[in-house]
Amino acid sequence: MFDGGYLDEVDVFDYSFFHLSPKEANLMDPNQRMFLQTAWTAIEDAGYGGGRLAGSSTGVYVGFGSDMGEEYKRLIAELSPASLNASIPGNIHSMIASRIAYLLDLKGPSMLVDTACSSSLVAVHLACRALRQGECDFALAGGIKLSLLPVKQGSGGGLGVGSSDDRTRTFDEHSDGTGGGEGVVAILLKPLKQAVRDRDHIYALVKGSAVNNDGTSAGITSPNSLAQEDVLARAWADAGIHPERLEYIEAHGTGTKLGDPVEIEGLRNAFGRYTSRKQFCGIGSLKTNVGHLDHCAGIAGFLKAVLSLKHSELPASLHFTAPNARISFPDSPVYVNERLRVWESGGGPRLCGVSSFGLSGTNCHVVLEEAPHAADTVLNAAEPDDTGELALFSLSARSEAALSAYLGAYQSYLHEENRYTLRDLCYTANTGRGHYACRAAVLCSSREELGQSWRSFRKACTAAECPLAR
Secondary structure (H helix, E strand, C coil): CCCEECCCCCCCCCHHHHCCCHHHHHCCCHHHHHHHHHHHHHHHHCCCCCCCCCCCCEEEEEECCCCCCCHHHHHHHHHCHHHCCCCCHHHCCCHHHHHHHHHHCCCCCEEEECECECHHHHHHHHHHHHHHCCCCCEEEEEEEECCCCCCCCCHHHHCCCECCCCCCCCCECCCCCECEECEEEEEEECCHHHHHHCCCCCCEEEEEEEEEECCCCCCCCCCCHHHHHHHHHHHHHHHCCCHHHCCEEECCCCCCCCHHHHHHHHHHHHHHCCCCCCCCEEEECCHHHHCECHHHHHHHHHHHHHHHHHHCEECCCCCCCCECCCCCHHHCCEEECCCCEECCCCCCCCEEEEEEECCCCEEEEEEEEECCHHHCCCCECCECCCCCCCEEEEEEECCHHHHHHHHHHHHHHHHHCCCCCHHHHHHHHHHCCCCCCEEEEEEECCHHHHHHHHHHHHHHHHHCCCCCCC
């Protein structure tokens, strides 16, 4: 066993919710189960649950390693060899992408992407390209990495990139490799014009992206600063931005003696094509927080950058005490963001970049911009929240316990988030979620009245006979 950023539960799965038998779910690779749940959550979070995507041209692009996912199949072979044939659909790697397409009747492209560490960010790139080219109307992109048998087998699995204490100290003088972790991420993508038209909740805007390969380098697994410089410049050109506007880079940041200096060299040279400014762009890596998520690493960093834009904050890159002596940060355009900072706006929309460089030599960089404020349904005088008109707010779940938890989440949301009108909250709750056996509905004329009703419902559920309508 080794230290790592493990998920709390990888063995819990509501098989009946996904219309699976206990036997079928039991024989399904947990990577497939976890991605199915996460993809479903992403779709409902976007307000497109309840079958709204059924029959649509929605693509599915998932970063996952073909060298992974064999552990569960081996366990089945050892513990229940008679079930091996029946387990095949649940352990075919491409089914991770196809399962959600099958369940929701999605008609767009469905594929697995394997470029090693850059897989899931390349999946985002391919999804965005498909949207641009009209191959699909929506795109679900994601990645997953689980360590079902977390047994340490030498440093970095024999590749010499594992740290001595399973911690990742990106850009630090004492860095000696990367730690490990688990993760699963799914995002729903849609062209901006359509998202604004449909008044969707927009977390961030993908401005542009690029992918290339190292070609010949010092070794087939060695990074190439020239290729990294090139993919950065290509992504900036695709985004149509001047890199001086960038205020943060979510780095690949493996914390290795070779990789970190090469990455900063690539950044310095790429920025040097456009500007001589120094120390104006923050840099950090999620790997210092959760470890290296392998094929899921790129989209995990992407999600961190998106949330940084949403909350206007730059999280700290951990385990940074002294800069790597092989990196001259004062002479570079970047500085390590070693503490939480408020991300002040420079006057225009905030911009950042996300890098992911694969052991395969495939590199990817994505440019992100904060969500356009015009797309938010902001409370204002032109659209008052408390009009006095009654609105219907409904929720449903498969059990009273699940519904009560759902109501609790909405209570927290109502307390923390006040940008959206009661009408819009009701519309999304009524149309953007599935409809299940255990149901609750409230007629209300204000957000405060809605919150009070939910508190009464939950209190009654815990005290006596649950009054929730069925």
